[in-house]
Each structure stands twice: as structure tokens, then as C-alpha cells.
Amino acid sequence: MGLFDQVAGSLLNGDAGKYQAILSWVEQQGGIQALLEKLRQGGLSEIVSSWLSSNSTNQPLSGDQITQALGSPSVAALGEKLGVDTGSASALLAEYLPKVIDALSPNGEVTPEAHNDLLSAGVNLLKGKLFS
Secondary structure, eight states: OOHHHHHHHTTTTTOOOHHHHHHHHOOOOTOHHHHHHHHHIIIHHHHHHHOOOOOSSOOOOOOHHHHHHHOOOHHHHHHHTOOOOOOHHHHHHHHHHHHHHHHTTTTEEEEEHHHHHHHHHHHHHHHHHHHH
């Protein structure tokens, strides 16, 4: 584990690995825009809008909502990365996706960096936690 991972992990209460796995998984799903579109098509438009808005609190969602919107195979792929079952993976997505999307959309839109390179955007998200 590199120094950055250790520092980020301690600041994120040991969650840096989870963030990294989720960001990598999002890229495998076609990127952040594709994931947001899948969530919208899955009936979660209002919830997704709250994550993007700088004027409202992030609305929560459940693991079941994640699985219904994205499909079990997609969520199971993240579970395999993390070494957890599909239910645990969907619960992690329900917890972390609002935070990740909110952080990647400071002005109500996903930043161009996030669209082009989600992992770099994730590093910037961590820098915000490190140097805020």
C-alpha cells in the first residue's frame, strides 16, 4: 500500500479501498454519465437530481433500489471486486454513490474530469478531503 493510500485510508476511516473499487466499477459500467442514466431509467431520477444539486441535501436510497435500477449482475460484479455478496455490494453503493456523485458535481453537473477519467476525479475527491 502506497503512502497516498495509507493517508487517504486513514482520513476516510479505512474506506479508500472501497472508494477505489467503486470508482473502478463505475468505469466498467461505462462511466459516470452512463451510470447516472441507468439510475434515472431505473426510476431514480429525483434521487439522482438531489446528488447533483448544490441546493439540496442528498436523498438516500436503499440497496434494493440500486439492484433494481442497475440489475443484479452489475451489482454482483462489484461484490466480486470487494469480496462481498450482492446484498452487501448494493448496500455499499447506496452508501457511497451519493457521496461520490455529489463530490464529482460541485456545480450541479459532473465535472469534465469525471467524465473523461473517473479515477483522476476520484483522486481529486480525496484531495478535497485531505486539503479542505
